[in-house]
Amino acid sequence: xxxxxxxxxxxxxxxxxxxxxxxxxxxxxxxxxxxxxxxxxxxxxxxxxxxxxxxxxxxxxxxxxxxxxxxxxxxxxxxxxxxxxxxxxxxxxxxxxxxxxxxxxxxxxxxxxxxxxxxxxxxxxxxxxxxxxxxxxxxxxxxxxxxxxxxxxxxxxxxxxxxxxxxxxxxxxxxxxxxxxxxxxxxxxxxxxxxxx
Numbered sequence: 001x002x003x004x005x006x007x008x009x010x011x012x013x014x015x016x017x018x019x020x021x022x023x024x025x026x027x028x029x030x031x032x033x034x035x036x037x038x039x040x041x042x043x044x045x046x047x048x049x050x051x052x053x054x055x056x057x058x059x060x061x062x063x064x065x066x067x068x069x070x071x072x073x074x075x076x077x078x079x080x081x082x083x084x085x086x087x088x089x090x091x092x093x094x095x096x097x098x099x100x101x102x103x104x105x106x107x108x109x110x111x112x113x114x115x116x117x118x119x120x121x122x123x124x125x126x127x128x129x130x131x132x133x134x135x136x137x138x139x140x141x142x143x144x145x146x147x148x149x150x151x152x153x154x155x156x157x158x159x160x161x162x163x164x165x166x167x168x169x170x171x172x173x174x175x176x177x178x179x180x181x182x183x184x185x186x187x188x189x190x191x192x193x194x195x196x197x
Contacts, residue, residue, distance in 0.1 A: 001173065013143045014113045020150035021105050024054055026172040027157035028094060030190025030197065031164065036094035040163035047164075048088040048097060050157045054150060055101045056085045058108040061146055065111040065139075070124060094195055112146070115139050 002019040005012075027047045028036055036048035064070055088094060117140035125132050158169040167188055175188040176196070190197045 009117055009140075010113065010115070013117065013147065014109055016147050017112060017143075017150060018105075018109055020147060020154045021054070021058075021108075023154040023169050023173060024051055024150065024157055025098065025101060025105075025196070026176055027051070027154070027161045027169050028098060028195045029172045029176055030167070030188060030194045031094070031161075032191075032194055033094050035164050036195060037088050038164060039160075041160055045086065045156060045160060046088065047157050047160050048094045049086045050153050050160070051094075051101055052088060052092075052097055053086050054153050055097065055104050057146075057149065058101075058104045062104070062108050062111045064142070065115050068122065098195065112143060115143065117143055 001022075002015040005015075007015065028051060031047065037046050039046050060070070088097065117138065119139050121137050121139045121142060123131075123135040123137045123142065125134060154169065161167055161169060161172070171185055172188055174185055179185065179187065181187055
């Protein structure tokens with residue numbers, strides 16, 4: 001958790017991004033492989049699928065922060081690859097996904113921490129939002145947008161996790177940190193052999 005601090009802008013942005021990534025990861029804590037794939041809400045989203053999507057988003061952001069804007073592939077194969085990124089495939093495991101997520105997270109935070117928020121950049125087209133041309137931006141816009149996306153998906157993962165077993169992500173994060181019980185919180189004790197245990 002990113003607690004109140006007198007940090008500079010870039011440190012604050014980096015820490016807020018990391019806070020949301022930690023919440024996403026915690027949503028898997030104590031789940032079985034089957035539960036990580038389950039879709040208990042009306043959508044086809046699972047906690048594992050969301051974490052996979054965010055890991056792929058971080059990988060793309062690393063490339064963008066280091067090499068500049070990239071245009072999305074909007075052909076049939078590009079759309080199929082995007083949709084595939086929201087689902088854990090039959091040949092993938094949530095345990096392997098966590099390892100990949102952790103590696104990409106470190107690299108993403110390093111790239112973010114080396115980015116000047118005030119430097120000039122370009123946002124690629126986003127036809128799903130009605131934007132068909134590249135747009136000049138400051139990197140600040142892109143960095144805040146990353147936090148927005150991570151927070152949105154952390155919320156999705158929290159809701160799905162609560163539907164699976166009633167556990168909320170903030171409580172899972174406190175449990176992982178070893179916080180003692182109090183009047184607001186009872187630590188979650190995961191079954192041995194589940195994710196992140």
